[in-house]
Amino acid sequence: MKVFIIHAHPESQSFNGALTRAAIASLVEAGHEVKVSGLYEMGWQPVSGRDNFTTVKDPSYFKQQLEEVYATEQNGFAPDIQAELEKLDWCDVLIFQFPLWWFGLPAILKGWVDRVFVMGKIYGGGAWYDNGYFKGKRAFCSVTMGGPAAMYSESGLNGDINQILFPINHGIFYFVGFDVLPPYLVHSPVKLSDSERQARIAEYALYVLGTGSRAPIEYKRLADYNANFVARPDGKSS
Amino acid sequence: MKVFIIHAHPESQSFNGALTRAAIASLVEAGHEVKVSGLYEMGWQPVSGRDNFTTVKDPSYFKQQLEEVYATEQNGFAPDIQAELEKLDWCDVLIFQFPLWWFGLPAILKGWVDRVFVMGKIYGGGAWYDNGYFKGKRAFCSVTMGGPAAMYSESGLNGDINQILFPINHGIFYFVGFDVLPPYLVHSPVKLSDSERQARIAEYALYVLGTGSRAPIEYKRLADYNANFVARPDGKSS
Incomplete structure (x- = not known):
């Protein structure tokens, strides 16, 4: 596998840091x-x-998608974006490693998606979706x-973690064609003992090795929708 | 009402810009x-x-929440954060005005939440929640x-907009005590005619005036949960 890890945490000694280092070591061994974009480390x-962009399609009105289409045609992406696009083309597997901040991606990682x-x-x-670029x-x-x-369960105070991650799993990964694990x-x-933390790090080091054989989340497919993008009554549940 | 608008769009001539300008004019009249933080305009x-932070609690390990608690005690927030905290304390109503990017907040707005x-x-x-600071x-x-x-309906291709906005409405606004409208x-x-656009802008100018009398989204309350933060069986549905 060619694995691309986007790592977003301001403290390299954090548990997130330990997970990414364990994943790298395990995968390489x-x-x-493995390629890693450590977003804080890269600034x-x-x-x-x-x-x-290095190109400008419309100098009088900034419409991002218009500029993106033009930059695609003209090779007009800023070097920092171009470098990430090349790593995305290179990889088979994309991992977002992050702490859940305000029930979503840290801004530095959201802005990696927004720009790249x-x-x-x-x-x-x-x-898009099952006809997406990263199919x-x-x-x-x-x-x-x-x-x-329990706090992130369906009847938990914070809400179901799968619902919380839906905009990322479905709206970012699946939207551009990835099979989402x-x-x-x-x-x-922070509440784990040292030995518990080491156990979780070791577990993750094994977990990443199983990426190729893990069953993806079952989302509906484009064929399950009608011309108005509404699911046909006989479609599978998402 | 004292209304605080957080505006996040890179193009001031955009439809988002027109909505914010219409809201300001209508409210002031x-x-x-009204106070506005135009995040792109402010840089x-x-x-x-x-x-x-201007303060440092632990120079050897950066734990954000620890530093935040310390900065609260020591008046140690950076001036850009302090200014936003004061506007939050001033306001009765908080509005996020933004284009949905990758099914979430633009990074500049997510990072306003992350930092403030x-x-x-x-x-x-x-x-937190119904005992939150902004109660x-x-x-x-x-x-x-x-x-x-239709694409953002419960059976739509992109998923239910209420599910997509749940991490913002419930996870950001309600978490800190706001009644969420x-x-x-x-x-x-972009696909509306000029007259349709003008009609929506006029509609929004009226809409903001009704903020005080609009019924909030009904979320469960802390009293509906047990000691493990799981809803009691007799609790209301969220």
């Missing part, structure tokens, strides 16, 4: 290849705007969060 | 007060880290998105 700039998943090259013109590749979230599992979750790492 | 820096909603002052120690205040999203309403949604503004 098993003969896989990634997450604000999407004219800086995304460009219309033209990555989606548009019928390329045949796999992606998943590896997430730490501050409360116990179940998330790897660690609850309240 | 009706005698309400808001959305990456959360040591720059959030600080543990200590804003949440923690039992202050009695109201908040809602005003969102533009690129597809028709239903979102104001505009689908595919």
Whole structure:
């Protein structure tokens, strides 16, 4: 496997850091290849705007998708975006490693998606969902969060973690064609004992090796929808 | 009403820009007060880290929540964060005005939440949900998105917009105590005719005036949960 890890945590000594280092070591030892974009370490700039481009299609009105399509045609992406696009093309597996902040991606990682998943090259013109650009590749979230599992259950105070991650799993990964694997979750790492933490890190080191054989989340397919993008009554449940 | 609008769009001439300008004019004309944080216009820096603080609690390991609690005690927030905290304390109503990017907040707005909603002052120690810091205040999203309403329905291709906005409405607004009003949604503004666009802008100008009397989304309350933060069987549905 060629594995691309997007790592988003401001403290390299964090549990998130330990998970990414364990994944790299385990994958490399098993003969896989790994690239990592450590967003804090790279000083990634997450604000999407004219800086995304070296080209300008319309100088009087900034419409991002229009500029993205033009930059796709003209090779007009800023070097930081171009480098990420090349790593995405290279990989078979994409992993987002992050702490759940306000029930979503840290801004630095949301802005990696906002800037790198460009219309033209990555989606548009019928390329989306199971006909998406990354069809045949796999992606998943590896997430730490501050409360116990029960709090993130369907009847838990914070709501179902699968509902919370739906905009990422379905709206980001599946939208661009990835097969989406179940998330790897660690609850309240700060409350674990040292030996519990080591056990979870060892578990994750094994977990990443099973990426190729893990069953993806079953989402509906484009063929399950009518011309108005509403599911046909006989379609599978999502 | 004292209304605080967080506006997040890179193009001031956009439909989002027109909505915010219409809201301001309408509210001011009706005698309400308005403050606006135009995040792109301010050059808001959305990456959360040591720059959030003028104080340092632990120089050897960066744990954001620990630093936030310390900064709350020591008045140690960076000036850009302190200014937003003061506007939050001032307001009765908080509005997020944004285009739905990758089924969530643009990174610049996610990073406003990541940096400004600080543990200590804003949440923690039992202050959350219906016991939250902003109890009695109201908040809602005003969102533009690129597809028709059917595509964002429960059986639509993109998924239910209420599920997509759940991490924002429940996980951000309600978590810190706001009464959360239903979102104001505009689908595919780019496909509207000029007169349709003007009609939506006029509609929104009236909509914001009704903020005080609109019924909030009904979420469960802390009293509906047991000690493990799981809903009691006799609790209301969320």
